Amino acid sequence: MTVERASADDWWRYLGSLFRYSRFDDSDPLAHESRAEIYRAVGDDPGISLSELAAATDVSLSTVRHHLRILEEETLVHSEKIQGKRCYYRADATDEVxxxxxxxxxxxxxxxxxxxxxxxxxxxxxxxxxxxxxxxxxxxxxxxxxxxxxxxxxxxxxxxxxxxxxxxxxxxxx
CATH class of the missing domain: 1.10.10.10 (Winged helix-like DNA-binding domain superfamily/Winged helix DNA-binding domain)
Known part of the structure; x- marks a missing residue:
């Protein structure tokens, strides 16, 4: 019975993954509403910090951190530590000065x-x-x-x- 339950759980996890972003397929990372909102906020305020992003988007810090990691993996956003503060920028904002x-x-x-x-x-x-x-x-x-x-x-x-x-x-x- 536990074997059947484990395989059913695996099946639901697989089905759920079909409707989510994955870096291994061609899904759009900006299709997720919160991620798209975070991306917009970074574009509106280049150099924004993690806590400022959480406040601006009304999304928890851990969720913002998760979505930023995905946006960085997709090279849509990059971060830099400037004066002791991690700042986030859209990939098209590359002028370091x-x-x-x-x-x-x-x-x-x-x-x-x-x-x-x-x-x-x-x-x-x-x-x-x-x-x-x-x-x-x-x-x-x-x-x-x-x-x-x-x-x-x-x-x-x-x-x-x-x-x-x-x-x-x-x-x-x-």
Whole structure:
């Protein structure tokens, strides 16, 4: 009796799989309503995080994580860890400087540093710290992160380190 039950369960699992997405057939990964909604949300807000996606789509974190894994396997979405945060982008959003810039502009501290560098031009860390009323070590931390992302160039001039916006970085005008 248990053998028949196991085979019946297997049969229902097989039938259920016929009506779901599978990476092994030609089914459309965006045919699933929640997955399509997550894909749209990523397109509407490039650089969105997992928790922001869950809030925007009203889908649980574990479900969002599952659908993102499928979207990444299908190369419809890719993710990058930027400034300690995993950010999701549609596959057609591949400009790394643009992605890093959007992420930096979302954070008030790095946004303000970029704005001051755009307004004033190249500056020493202490000058930026005075201008922003922050500790120089905090400014150094943010400048290092921005330099790693390719948004800021830091050059030593004698004892001072001068920071400036990278030549391909343009802040959006609002």
């Amino acid at each position: 643009d992605i890093a810039l959007r992420t930096a502009l979302e954070k008030p501290a790095t946004r303000r540093i970029l704005e001051v560098l755009a307004e004033r031009g190249p500056a020493q860390t202490t000058t930026l710290a005075d201008e922003l009323d922050r500790d120089p070590s905090t400014i150094t931390h943010h400048l290092t992160t921005l330099a790693d992302a390719g948004l800021v160039v830091r050059e030593r001039e004698g004892p001072a380190v001068i920071s400036r916006l990278a030549s391909d970085v343009e802040l959006p005008t609002e």
